[in-house]
Amino acid sequence: xxxxxxxxxxxxxxxxxxxxxxxxxxxxxxxxxxxxxxxxxxxxxxxxxxxxxxxxxxxxxxxxxxxxxxxxxxxxxxxxxxxxxxxxxxxxxxxxxxxxxxxxxxxxxxxxxxxxxxxxxxxxxxxxxxxxxxxxxxxxxxxxxxxxxxxxxxxxxxxxxxxxxxxxxxxxxxxxxxxxxxxxxxxxxxxxxxxxxxxxxxxxxxxxxxxxxxxxxxxxxxxxxxxxxxxxxxxxxxxxxxxxxxxxxxxxxxxxxxxxxxxxxxxxxxxxxxxxxxxxxxxxxxxxxxxxxxxxxxxxxxxxxxxxxxxxxxxxxxxxxxxxxxxxxxxxxxxxxxxxxxxxxxxxxxxxxxxxxxxxxxxxxxxxxxxxxxxxxxxxxxxxxxxxxxxxxxxxxxxxxxxxxxxxxxxxxxxxxxxxxxxxxxxxxxxxxxxxxxxxxxxxxxxxxxxxxxxxxxxxxxxxxxxxxxxxxxxxxxxxxxxxxxxxxxxxxxxxxxxxxxxxxxxxxxxxxxxxxxxxxxxxxxxxxxxx
DNA sequence: AGCGGAAAAT
DNA sequence: ATTTTCCGCT
Numbered sequence: 001x002x003x004x005x006x007x008x009x010x011x012x013x014x015x016x017x018x019x020x021x022x023x024x025x026x027x028x029x030x031x032x033x034x035x036x037x038x039x040x041x042x043x044x045x046x047x048x049x050x051x052x053x054x055x056x057x058x059x060x061x062x063x064x065x066x067x068x069x070x071x072x073x074x075x076x077x078x079x080x081x082x083x084x085x086x087x088x089x090x091x092x093x094x095x096x097x098x099x100x101x102x103x104x105x106x107x108x109x110x111x112x113x114x115x116x117x118x119x120x121x122x123x124x125x126x127x128x129x130x131x132x133x134x135x136x137x138x139x140x141x142x143x144x145x146x147x148x149x150x151x152x153x154x155x156x157x158x159x160x161x162x163x164x165x166x167x168x169x170x171x172x173x174x175x176x177x178x179x180x181x182x183x184x185x186x187x188x189x190x191x192x193x194x195x196x197x198x199x200x201x202x203x204x205x206x207x208x209x210x211x212x213x214x215x216x217x218x219x220x221x222x223x224x225x226x227x228x229x230x231x232x233x234x235x236x237x238x239x240x241x242x243x244x245x246x247x248x249x250x251x252x253x254x255x256x257x258x259x260x261x262x263x264x265x266x267x268x269x270x271x272x273x274x275x276x277x278x279x280x281x282x283x284x285x286x287x288x289x290x291x292x293x294x295x296x297x298x299x300x301x302x303x304x305x306x307x308x309x310x311x312x313x314x315x316x317x318x319x320x321x322x323x324x325x326x327x328x329x330x331x332x333x334x335x336x337x338x339x340x341x342x343x344x345x346x347x348x349x350x351x352x353x354x355x356x357x358x359x360x361x362x363x364x365x366x367x368x369x370x371x372x373x374x375x376x377x378x379x380x381x382x383x384x385x386x387x388x389x390x391x392x393x394x395x396x397x398x399x400x401x402x403x404x405x406x407x408x409x410x411x412x413x414x415x416x417x418x419x420x421x422x423x424x425x426x427x428x429x430x431x432x433x434x435x436x437x438x439x440x441x442x443x444x445x446x447x448x449x450x451x452x453x454x455x456x457x458x459x460x461x462x463x464x465x466x467x468x469x470x471x472x473x474x475x476x477x478x479x480x481x482x483x484x485x486x487x488x489x490x491x492x493x494x495x496x497x498x499x500x501x502x503x504x505x506x507x508x509x510x511x512x513x514x515x516x517x518x519x520x521x522x523x524x525x526x527x528x529x530x531x532x
Numbered sequence: 533a534g535c536g537g538a539a540a541a542t
Numbered sequence: 543a544t545t546t547t548c549c550g551c552t
Contacts, residue, residue, distance in 0.1 A: 087534095088546060094535065095545080109533070 086110070 093112050096102035105111035 083546080087548090090534070091536080091547080092545065097535090104534075 093102055096112075097104070100115050102112045103115050105113045
């Protein structure tokens with residue numbers, strides 16, 4: 001299904017999936033498709049958007065809608081899935097809520113929307129085109145993991161391939177809005193709305209192919225299919241000058257890597273995690289000089305910790321080297337020849353059974369000698385975040401915070417142990433004052449159950465992991481069952497989210513993380529499987 | 533309309 | 543593990 005949703009996206013690049021259904025009663029709908037997933041149904045509908053049969057509506061970004069009722073049956077029939085009906089379809093879609101792939105567009109019938117917000121673009125944390133934070137609810141998927149969704153260029157008015165300008169806050173805002181009120185949407189400049197279909201498609205493909213790379217069942221959802229955006233390393237993948245992708249952080253050609261602030265954020269965990277080899281690490285690619293400045297390091301570490309904290313990132317996902325600390329270039333391949341690891345790592349998507357990820361063993365090996373987690377103290381944070389004051393959290397929502405902090409990016413590139421240790425020291429102590437949240441996270445009444453349950457475990461784990469185990473430790477479980485988390489996110493605790501956003505932002509600012517944070521999107525899942 | 537639990541099917 | 547199917551509840 002995941003893969004299929006991509007196609008939904010195709011129908012409407014805006015991320016909203018609007019289904020149509022004729023009859024109000026379930027029974028009338030009952031005819032649908034055979035074993036095809038709902039996604040399939042959606043896809044077929046989407047593809048036909050322009051056709052007379054299905055009037056797919058364009059809504060906000062990621063929105064898909066069909067105004068012609070009862071088409072589901074037709075679709076089902078066509079797909080040899082007579083059993084398919086809207087009821088089932090919707091049920092399937094609702095499962096995506098939990099995965100944060102979709103959410104319901106409130107107030108719109110049969111309308112679902114892709115959650116671009118939650119799909120954070122790990123690669124381009126710095127993209128910030130809208131300083132004011134004004135982001136449409138249905139922010140374009142581009143900067144986020146949502147880019148997995150390939151929106152069909154077919155009917156789309158904006159096919160020219162303009163990449164949107166995104167702000168770090170955009171995703172956050174988007175998230176907030178999407179979560180609750182569509183009425184709060186802000187108009188999006190048409191320019192911003194443009195999506196590069198081709199790009200999307202490509203990225204989606206890459207994603208799907210590298211599906212297994214994610215390695216491991218981690219991440220908030222623990223969905224195997226969860227993916228991370230592959231796009232980053234693709235050279236020239238986003239040729240558009242306006243596109244954030246024009247410059248890949250990985251390429252090290254001047255782009256984000258050279259950004260002065262928020263070193264922790266400058267690189268995305270995703271990128272690292274997928275680095276097939278240390279040599280590919282952005283850090284190695286972009287800089288030619290290696291510096292170590294304790295102060296900077298300290299700052300860096302704090303920022304990093306902040307990032308981890310606020311976005312539930314695993315410390316392991318952090319780049320080994322801050323931008324100011326570029327290790328000597330080490331390139332196994334000439335830049336031109338650098339294989340995009342997405343491809344390299346990517347075994348063709350296979351059926352569920354193949355999710356085994358044959359390469360898993362491969363991936364893990366390099367991970368073994370991994371660098372010690374830097375600010376391990378942060379670990380507890382991911383869970384604690386829930387305890388943070390709303391206001392504080394809200395600050396950091398430049399980019400969607402990723403709940404998948406648990407995601408394991410074990411494939412980090414090795415880094416000097418010394419540095420890491422130093423880093424830990426540097427960070428851990430000073431960090432405390434900077435993070436009021438850490439020391440005394442306000443209890444949140446909102447999620448009493450989750451919070452209470454989580455905390456003990458989290459702390460425990462943190463204690464365990466950080467000090468004694470410098471080496472990568474696999475986090476097996478998420479503290480909070482995805483179910484609850486999702487619930488919280490989507491059902492309502494809007495305030496909480498907003499607050500979180502704010503808070504995070506604040507803390508980031510305090511720590512010098514001005515930029516948006518990387519987040520790993522669980523929803524990457526969407527792109528995960530290839531549709532075949 | 534929509535949500536989500538539960539169980540069956542894949 | 544995910545999807546499909548059924549169904550009760552709001």
